[in-house]
Amino acid sequence: MRQPLVAGNWKMNGTRTAVADLIGGIKAGLGGVESAEVAVCPPFPYLAMVEDALQGTPIAWGAQNLCTEVSGAFTGEVSAAMLRDFGCRYVIVGHSERRQYYGEDNQIVARKEAVARQHHLVPILCVGETLAQREAGITEEVVADQLDAVIELSGVAAFASTVVAYEPVWAIGTGLTATPDQAQAVHAFIRGRIAEKDAAIAAGVRILYGGSMKPDNAAELLAQVDIDGGLIGGASLKAADFLGICAAANVPR
Numbered sequence: 570m571r572q573p574l575v576a577g578n579w580k581m582n583g584t585r586t587a588v589a590d591l592i593g594g595i596k597a598g599l600g601g602v603e604s605a606e607v608a609v610c611p612p613f614p615y616l617a618m619v620e621d622a623l624q625g626t627p628i629a630w631g632a633q634n635l636c637t638e639v640s641g642a643f644t645g646e647v648s649a650a651m652l653r654d655f656g657c658r659y660v661i662v663g664h665s666e667r668r669q670y671y672g673e674d675n676q677i678v679a680r681k682e683a684v685a686r687q688h689h690l691v692p693i694l695c696v697g698e699t700l701a702q703r704e705a706g707i708t709e710e711v712v713a714d715q716l717d718a719v720i721e722l723s724g725v726a727a728f729a730s731t732v733v734a735y736e737p738v739w740a741i742g743t744g745l746t747a748t749p750d751q752a753q754a755v756h757a758f759i760r761g762r763i764a765e766k767d768a769a770i771a772a773g774v775r776i777l778y779g780g781s782m783k784p785d786n787a788a789e790l791l792a793q794v795d796i797d798g799g800l801i802g803g804a805s806l807k808a809a810d811f812l813g814i815c816a817a818a819n820v821p822r
């Protein structure tokens with residue numbers, strides 16, 4: 570059985586005050602959530618604050634990115650070991666904003682995925698197509714290439730300890746959400762692609778949906794058989810909205 574995961578990706582948002590308020594609101598409101606796992610991914614400077622606030626609670630935390638390299642002369646970068654030092658359980662890798670604005674290709678993303686696991690972080694590997702790619706009918710090809718880069722570097726066993734997030738780029742921050750059927754179709758494709766190599770690993774891998782998920786559309790997305798949670802952007806910045814999505818994930822599967 571796959572435990573649902575709802576992870577908030579705060580992206581480049583926040584101040585000390587806003588982070589304190591948001592974390593306080595989530596902690597206060599999360600009492601009833603039992604079956605779903607909940608995590609938040611703040612910007613790097615707020616990791617220490619979040620660690621202090623969440624230690625000893627069931628809420629996990631993670632980062633939004635990490636360096637491909639382990640340590641040394643890489644100015645401006647943050648290593649996997651540093652994230653572990655601040656108690657991170659998760660790290661997002663290959664978010665479409667990293668791919669689009671910072672030139673992260675499938676090979677770089679695969680290296681980040683590997684270095685994260687080597688340091689006992691759980692990567693949340695983002696995959697997904699642009700609108701142009703969907704309209705060209707190559708969604709599956711694009712997603713397959715993104716998955717295959719990880720399999721080629723690390724083997725399918727990587728997916729025994731990696732979470733996948735399907736995030737159609739055209740649905741991120743746009744208010745456009747994939748329909749439950751559209752999302753389910755790609756989630757099933759992802760699971761099938763992994764199953765071609767190892768059926769047991771495919772059956773266990775958690776596949777999150779990301780892209781304008783909100784309290785009012787979360788339940789129908791999460792009801793799909795291959796959707797195991799959400800990677801939430803905008804709606805993770807308001808405690809009430811994030812909690813609404815957590816509540817929708819808190820149903821026995």
Ligand SMILES: O=C[C@H](O)COP(=O)(O)O
Pocket residue numbers: 578664736740741742743744779780781782800801802803804
């Ligand atoms: O990582 C989260 C995704 O990019 C989704 O963002 P969004 O919920 O604002 O569309």
